[in-house]
Amino acid sequence: MAKVTIVLLEAALELVPKEIAGHPQVVKSARKYGLRPSDMLLDAGIHWKAMRSLDSWWRRGRPDVVHLSLLNLLEKAPVREGLAEVYVHLQDGRVLAFSPSVRIPKNYDRFKGLMTQVLKLNRAPPQGEALIWKASDSLRELLGGRGLLLLSEDAEVEERPADVVSEAAEGNMVIGFGAFPRGPFSQEVLSVASRKVKIRGGEPLKAWDVACALSCALYDLAEVLKGQD
Ligand SMILES: C[S@@+](CC[C@H](N)C(=O)[O-])C[C@H]1O[C@@H](n2cnc3c(N)ncnc32)[C@H](O)[C@@H]1O
Structure with a gap:
């Protein structure tokens, strides 16, 4: 078997995509964790506003x-x-x-x-x-x-x-x-x-x-x- x-x-x-790396919500969350935006995972719980401009945001x-x-x-x-x-x-x-x-x-x-x-x-x-x-x-x-x-x-x-x-x-x-x-x-x-x-x-x-x-x-x-x- x-x-x-x-x-x-x-x-x-x-990872947080480049298109929204400069969005204030992303920048603020990156600062909070002491990370660069490109070193963070995209997380709808945190980046819900920033994500709305992404293609197919609802499945990411x-x-x-x-x-x-x-x-x-x-x-x-x-x-x-x-x-x-x-x-x-x-x-x-x-x-x-x-x-x-x-x-x-x-x-x-x-x-x-x-x-x-x-x-x-x-x-x-x-x-x-x-x-x-x-x-x-x-x-x-x-x-x-x-x-x-x-x-x-x-x-x-x-x-x-x-x-x-x-x-x-x-x-x-x-x-x-x-x-x-x-x-x-x-x-x-x-x-x-x-x-x-x-x-x-x-x-x-x-x-x-x-x-x-x-x-x-x-x-x-x-x-x-x-x-x-
Ligand atoms: C990722 S969600 C998919 C989102 C869901 N289509 C919706 O719009 O809420 C859960 C996944 O679990 C599986 N799933 C959920 N309910 C299921 C069921 N009753 N029988 C088999 N697979 C199921 C499917 O693979 C589905 O893609």
Whole structure:
């Protein structure tokens, strides 16, 4: 059975873009943290006014969505023991990989500091064994011929998280869910999806709830596999 690969898709995680680096709200927040605007993550909780001039502002600047989703997936037995692996696909196309032994800061400001380093250097820590690193320049490259099982609240097919996880493992497919705050997937992602599936129950879920449901399903899958040994 293949390792279960989970990708947070089109994550709302980026550095403050140049177009708004001089906006008073950005400059003020950078001063408060003693940083240059280009050394900060775009964060809708802080830069909500400055962001309004950006293209597709409503799906950008939500590091908290990524933080909460990663906390629900990483540092847990299924990932530590190699049953599953987790990636973050950014809106600029890059895909980040996470070591099974990575520890994600629980503190949000520390998480943002870590991800700023990763976005700038394509890895963390800057030297030595990488715990987070750029795995590829595109989602298509990451998939490498594998199918993408896209979790989507508007899919017609409904499945339990346990079935999603075992289907992915048995069919060597990658599971993807959106790590942005609002709206549909881009055409680019939709064009590489082999199947769209809705989590049974139907209601639209937050990205971190989806992460939690997948994590629980991975624990169940691990139990089933142990029982087969
Ligand atoms: C990033 S949000 C997407 C924003 C959402 N489309 C909206 O406008 O509020 C949450 C992500 O979790 C996944 N998701 C949410 N509810 C779901 C459900 N009932 N079944 C499957 N996936 C779901 C999708 O991948 C979605 O992109």
